[in-house]
Amino acid sequence: MPSDLDLVTFGQRLRHLRRTRGMTLSDLGERVGRAPSQLSLLENGKREPKLSLLTSLSQALGVSVEELLSRQPPSRRAQLEIAVEEAQRDPVYQSLNLPHLKVGKRVPNDVLEHIVGLYDELKRRSVKPTATPEEARRANADLRRQMRERGNYFEHIEKAAQDTLDAVGYSSGALSQGQILSMVTHYGFTLRYVQDLPRSVRSVTDTRNRRLYLKRESLGMHSPRTILLQTLGHFVLGHGQPRDFADFLRQRVEANYFAAAVLIPESSAVPYLQQAKKARDLSVEDLRDVFSVSYEMAAHRFTNLANRHLGLVCHFIRNDETGIIYKAYENDGLVFPTDDTGAIEGQRMCRYWSGRQVFASPDRFSIYYQYTDKPNGTHFCVAHVDPSREKNFAITLGVPYKDSRWFRGRETTNRTQSDCPTGECCVRPPAELAARWEGQVWPSARAHSHVLSALPSGTFPGVDETDVYTFLERHAEE
Structure with a gap:
C-alpha cells in the first residue's frame, strides 16, 4: 500500500465510482467477496484496504488501481465532503464542541460550501500573529543551538535527498536540469514557469492540481533551480502548515538543507x-x-x-x-x-x-x-x-x-x-579621532523600521494570501 494514501479521498473515490455504476454496497460486496459493512468502513475513510482487495475493487469497478488510488477528489461534491470531514478533525473546529456532522446525500452543496468557508475563516483567525522581533530572535537562537548540537548535520534530510537522487538515477558530478525536472515528476508535480508570480513569494504550489509555479529569475543568492528544490523539499520532508514562527523557521531551514543536499550530494561531495x-x-x-x-x-x-x-x-x-x-x-x-x-x-x-x-x-x-x-x-x-x-x-x-x-x-x-565581542577594539572610535570630532557631529541615522515592528502575521509570514489565491485562480484553468 502507498505510505501516503489519503483514506478520506480514497473512500470518496470508491463511493463515487460505485454510485456512478449504479451499485449498492451489497452489489459491490458480492463481486469482491466482502461484507457491505467492511466496504462502508473503506468509503468512510476508517479502514485501509489491502492490496488484494484493491485489485478486486478495481476489477469490479472497471478502473485501474492507479485511478482508484488517485489523490484527486472525483468531483466538487466529493472535494467538499472531504473538506468538511478534515475540518471536523481539526482541533480548532473541535474546540467549538459541536456534534459531528455526518454528510448525507441530501445535504446540498451550497450548505457544504458555507461550512467550508466558515471553517477557513475560523482557521485564518486562529492563526497566531507571527512573532514579534524578540520572539523571532529567540526562535532563531534556539534553532541555531539545535544545529550546533548536531554539528549542523541532519541525517534524515540527507537520506531523503539521497532517495530522491537515487530515484532519478544520479551517479556523480553536478546535477543536470533534466534530473531536477525528473524529481518534480517523480513526486507527482508539474512545473510551470510564469511571469506574474506574486511579489511576496519565491514560488507557489497548487496542491490541488499538483503544480509548482516559479519565475525564471534569481532571488538574491537563490537560483531558479535552488528555489525549485527548496519548494519540493517541503513536500518530500512532509511539512504541514507552520504552527508558529519557530516551526516556520525550522521548515525553511530544513527545505534549504534539502536543496543543498540534492545539489551537493553527500555521496559525491564527501569523497571529494x-x-x-x-x-x-x-x-x-x-x-x-x-x-x-x-x-x-x-x-x-x-x-x-x-x-x-x-x-x-x-x-x-x-x-x-x-x-x-x-x-x-x-x-x-x-x-x-x-x-x-x-x-x-x-x-x-x-x-x-x-x-x-x-x-x-x-x-x-x-x-x-x-x-x-x-x-x-x-x-x-x-x-x-x-x-x-x-x-x-x-x-x-x-x-x-x-x-x-x-x-x-x-x-x-x-x-x-580583535578583542570583540568582549572588548572595545572597534565599538569605540580611536581616542585620537574621538578627541578631534566628539560633540562636533550630528549624523542622521538610516531608519531600520523592521526592527521596531512585529513580523507579518499569517500562516506563512510575509506572504500576501490574496495575491496568491488570485494568482492560482488565474492559472487554474490552464
Whole structure:
C-alpha cells in the first residue's frame, strides 16, 4: 500500500465510482467477496484496504488501481465532503464542541460550501500573529543551538535527498536540469514557469492540481533551480502548515538543507572533500565549481559535512558591507556578538574580522584569506563577496588555527587582532579621532523600521494570501 494514501479521498473515490455504476454496497460486496459493512468502513475513510482487495475493487469497478488510488477528489461534491470531514478533525473546529456532522446525500452543496468557508475563516483567525522581533530572535537562537548540537548535520534530510537522487538515477558530478525536472515528476508535480508570480513569494504550489509555479529569475543568492528544490523539499520532508514562527523557521531551514543536499550530494561531495583534505587543499570555491552552485551554498554545505566526515569544527557568517550579520553558525567556539535574547542576526560584527576586511581588500570579489587573533584563540578564515543585484554579502568560512593546515590559502600574511565581542577594539572610535570630532557631529541615522515592528502575521509570514489565491485562480484553468 502507498505510505501516503489519503483514506478520506480514497473512500470518496470508491463511493463515487460505485454510485456512478449504479451499485449498492451489497452489489459491490458480492463481486469482491466482502461484507457491505467492511466496504462502508473503506468509503468512510476508517479502514485501509489491502492490496488484494484493491485489485478486486478495481476489477469490479472497471478502473485501474492507479485511478482508484488517485489523490484527486472525483468531483466538487466529493472535494467538499472531504473538506468538511478534515475540518471536523481539526482541533480548532473541535474546540467549538459541536456534534459531528455526518454528510448525507441530501445535504446540498451550497450548505457544504458555507461550512467550508466558515471553517477557513475560523482557521485564518486562529492563526497566531507571527512573532514579534524578540520572539523571532529567540526562535532563531534556539534553532541555531539545535544545529550546533548536531554539528549542523541532519541525517534524515540527507537520506531523503539521497532517495530522491537515487530515484532519478544520479551517479556523480553536478546535477543536470533534466534530473531536477525528473524529481518534480517523480513526486507527482508539474512545473510551470510564469511571469506574474506574486511579489511576496519565491514560488507557489497548487496542491490541488499538483503544480509548482516559479519565475525564471534569481532571488538574491537563490537560483531558479535552488528555489525549485527548496519548494519540493517541503513536500518530500512532509511539512504541514507552520504552527508558529519557530516551526516556520525550522521548515525553511530544513527545505534549504534539502536543496543543498540534492545539489551537493553527500555521496559525491564527501569523497571529494576527503581527498582535498588529504592533499591539504580544502577550498569552498572548488566545491562551488564542481557542483555548479553559489559560493554561499558551497560554504554552508561544507558546515553540514565537515564535522561528520572530515573531523573539523568551523563557523559560517553571511554579512553585509556594514558588518550586519544576516546568518551565522558555529561549532568551533567562535563568540559572536549577541543581543539579550542570544540572537546573532542583526548584530554588527567586529571591523577586524575577515567578513568586513574583505570589502576593503584590493579585489573584493577574489577569495580573501586571513588569520584573526581573538580573545579565545586564532581563527583562519576564507571570505568571499557574493555579488547580488540588491546588496553584496560577504560569506565567511572559518576554522581554528590548528586546522588551517588542511586549507588552501593558509600561507597568507593577512592577520588582524580583535578583542570583540568582549572588548572595545572597534565599538569605540580611536581616542585620537574621538578627541578631534566628539560633540562636533550630528549624523542622521538610516531608519531600520523592521526592527521596531512585529513580523507579518499569517500562516506563512510575509506572504500576501490574496495575491496568491488570485494568482492560482488565474492559472487554474490552464
